[in-house]
Amino acid sequence: MTCPECQSDSTLTVSLGRYVFVTSTLPLLLTIILAVWISPVLLWFIPPLFATNYLIGRKRAPMVVCRNCRRTSHRVSAA
Numbered sequence: 032m033t034c035p036e037c038q039s040d041s042t043l044t045v046s047l048g049r050y051v052f053v054t055s056t057l058p059l060l061l062t063i064i065l066a067v068w069i070s071p072v073l074l075w076f077i078p079p080l081f082a083t084n085y086l087i088g089r090k091r092a093p094m095v096v097c098r099n100c101r102r103t104s105h106r107v108s109a110a
């Protein structure tokens with residue numbers, strides 16, 4: 032995959048699974064910490080959290096991130 036901006040070959044493709052994993056890790060940790068501190072009821076927020084990130088990821092993934100110029104393309108264009 033070549034970057035459409037700078038024609039660099041050093042691009043990184045972010046799949047849907049990876050997108051959901053990356054966007055969910057931090058909120059997931061926060062939710063677990065708050066659940067331990069406050070109430071286990073907060074654990075019920077985890078499934079909707081994943082569902083939300085999954086729905087967002089379905090619109091954005093696969094994403095192509097250029098390591099050279101940091102450009103992010105939301106769609107893989109068949110060049």
Ligand SMILES: [Zn+2]
Nearest residue numbers: 034037097100
């Ligand atoms: Zn680039």
